[in-house]
Amino acid sequence: MARELVRQGGRSARIQKEVHAATHALLARLDRSAITVPMIAEQAGVTPSTIYRRWGDLGSLLADVASETLRPVSDPDDTGSTAGDIEAFVLQYAEEMSSKVGRNLLRDVLSEAEDTAAAKCCRYTYDHLDTIAARASARGEAAVQQDLIIDRVIAPICYHILFGDREITADYCRDLLAALPATHRRPA
Amino acid sequence: MARELVRQGGRSARIQKEVHAATHALLARLDRSAITVPMIAEQAGVTPSTIYRRWGDLGSLLADVASETLRPVSDPDDTGSTAGDIEAFVLQYAEEMSSKVGRNLLRDVLSEAEDTAAAKCCRYTYDHLDTIAARASARGEAAVQQDLIIDRVIAPICYHILFGDREITADYCRDLLAALPATHRRPA
DNA sequence: ACTCTTAACGCAAAGGATTTGCATTAAGGT
DNA sequence: ACCTTAATGCAAATCCTTTGCGTTAAGAGT
Numbered sequence: 001m002a003r004e005l006v007r008q009g010g011r012s013a014r015i016q017k018e019v020h021a022a023t024h025a026l027l028a029r030l031d032r033s034a035i036t037v038p039m040i041a042e043q044a045g046v047t048p049s050t051i052y053r054r055w056g057d058l059g060s061l062l063a064d065v066a067s068e069t070l071r072p073v074s075d076p077d078d079t080g081s082t083a084g085d086i087e088a089f090v091l092q093y094a095e096e097m098s099s100k101v102g103r104n105l106l107r108d109v110l111s112e113a114e115d116t117a118a119a120k121c122c123r124y125t126y127d128h129l130d131t132i133a134a135r136a137s138a139r140g141e142a143a144v145q146q147d148l149i150i151d152r153v154i155a156p157i158c159y160h161i162l163f164g165d166r167e168i169t170a171d172y173c174r175d176l177l178a179a180l181p182a183t184h185r186r187p188a
Numbered sequence: 189m190a191r192e193l194v195r196q197g198g199r200s201a202r203i204q205k206e207v208h209a210a211t212h213a214l215l216a217r218l219d220r221s222a223i224t225v226p227m228i229a230e231q232a233g234v235t236p237s238t239i240y241r242r243w244g245d246l247g248s249l250l251a252d253v254a255s256e257t258l259r260p261v262s263d264p265d266d267t268g269s270t271a272g273d274i275e276a277f278v279l280q281y282a283e284e285m286s287s288k289v290g291r292n293l294l295r296d297v298l299s300e301a302e303d304t305a306a307a308k309c310c311r312y313t314y315d316h317l318d319t320i321a322a323r324a325s326a327r328g329e330a331a332v333q334q335d336l337i338i339d340r341v342i343a344p345i346c347y348h349i350l351f352g353d354r355e356i357t358a359d360y361c362r363d364l365l366a367a368l369p370a371t372h373r374r375p376a
Numbered sequence: 377a378c379t380c381t382t383a384a385c386g387c388a389a390a391g392g393a394t395t396t397g398c399a400t401t402a403a404g405g406t
Numbered sequence: 407a408c409c410t411t412a413a414t415g416c417a418a419a420t421c422c423t424t425t426g427c428g429t430t431a432a433g434a435g436t
Contacts, residue, residue: 007403007412033301038393047415052394111299113221115352122351151344159343163310164303195383195432235386240423
C-alpha cells in the first residue's frame with residue numbers, strides 16, 4: 001500500500017493518477033504475472049525508482065490500484081424495499097467479484113501484509129449496507145443487521161471465490177439471502 | 189504451485205524436502221517480505237535455478253509450503269458427539285488461522301493465480317468434516333451438512349481474518365455455531 | 377544386473393528488476 | 407517573493423531471475 005504523502009497536490013497527485021492509469025491499461029491487456037514495475041513506469045512516463053519509493057513494490061501498487069478500482073462509483077440501487085435493496089446489492093457484488101477480473105482484484109487486495117487496501121474494500125461493503133440501512137430507517141422498515149449480511153451472505157461468497165470450491169450463481173446467492181431472518185428477505 | 193514431477197523418487201524428493209525445510213526455517217526467523225529465492229536456495233544447499241525451474245517463483249513456493257503446513261497431522265478430536273466434534277474443530281481452525289502465522293499462510297495460499305494450493309487447503313477442511321460426518325453416521329446421529337458449516341461458520345471466520353474487520357474470538361465462533369440448525373449444535 | 381533415455385539438476389553468463397546516492401524540481405508555508 | 411524540504415529524476419551498484427549447456431541420476435526396458 002502506498003504510504004501517505006505529505007505533499008498531496010500538483011505533481012505528486014498527477015503522478016499518482018498517471019501510475020494508476022498505466023497500471024489499469026496494462027492490466028487490461030496483459031496477464032498479471034507479466035506486468036513489472038519498469039513497464040508501468042514507462043507507460044506512466046515516470047522512472048521506476050519513483051514507483052518503488054512511493055509504493056514499495058509491485059504487490060503494494062497492485063493492491064492500491066485494486067482497492068481504488070473496487071471503490072463504488074455510486075450508491076446501491078434503490079429498489080423501494082430493504083429486502084430488494086439487499087438482494088440487488090448482493091447479486092451485483094457476487095457478479096463483480098466472481099468474474100475473473102474481480103477475483104484478481106480480490107487477490108491483489110488481500111495478498112498484502114499491510115492490510116490497508118483490504119480494510120478499504122471491506123469498508124466499501126459496510127458503507128453500502130449503511131446506505132441501505134439509512135433508507136430502511138427512513139421508510140420505517142426494520143433495522144438492517146449489517147453483520148448478519150456480511151457473515152451469512154458476503155462471507156460465503158468471498159470464501160468460494162477465493163478457494164474456488166464452487167460456482168457463485170445468482171441462485172446460490174438467493175439461497176443465502178433466503179436463509180436470513182424474515183425482516184431481511186423478500187416474501188417468498 | 190509446483191508442477192507435478194515425473195520423477196518423484198530419490199534426489200528430487202530429497203531436494204523438495206530440503207527446500208521446504210529451508211523455507212520453514214527462514215519463515216520462522218524472518219519477515220516474509222525479507223525472504224528471497226536465493227536465500228532459500230542457499231539454506232537448502234541447492235542452486236536458485238532449481239527452485240525457479242520447479243516452483244516458478246517465490247510466491248508459488250510459499251503457497252506450496254503453506255498448503256503443506258496446513259495439512260492436518262491428525263483427524264479432528266473425537267469428543268463423543270457430533271456437535272462437540274464440530275465445535276472442537278471450528279475452535280481449533282479459528283485459533284490456528286487467526287494467528288499471525290495462520291493469516292500469513294492463508295494469504296500465501298490464496299494469492300496465487302494457480303489455485304491448486306487453495307484447493308488443497310479447502311479440501312483439508314472438507315476432509316475433516318467428512319471424518320466428523322462418518323462418526324456421526326456411525327453413532328446414528330443426524331447427517332452433518334458440510335456446506336452449511338462451511339458457509340455459516342468457516343466462511344465468516346476466513347472473511348474476518350482476511351479483511352481484518354473484527355477479532356476472531358472463541359465466543360464469536362460459538363455464536364456462529366449456535367446459529368446452526370439444532371442437529372449441529374450443542375444443546376443450550 | 378546392466379543399459380538407455382531423458383527428467384531434473386548445477387553452473388555460469390546474460391538479462392532484468394530493485395535499491396541507493398546525489399542533483400534537481402516544485403509543494404506548501406512564511 | 408522566498409525558504410524549506412518532500413518528492414522526483416538520473417545513473418550506478420546490487421541483487422534477482424532467466425537461460426543455455428553440460429552433468430547426474432530416476433525409472434523403464436532388457
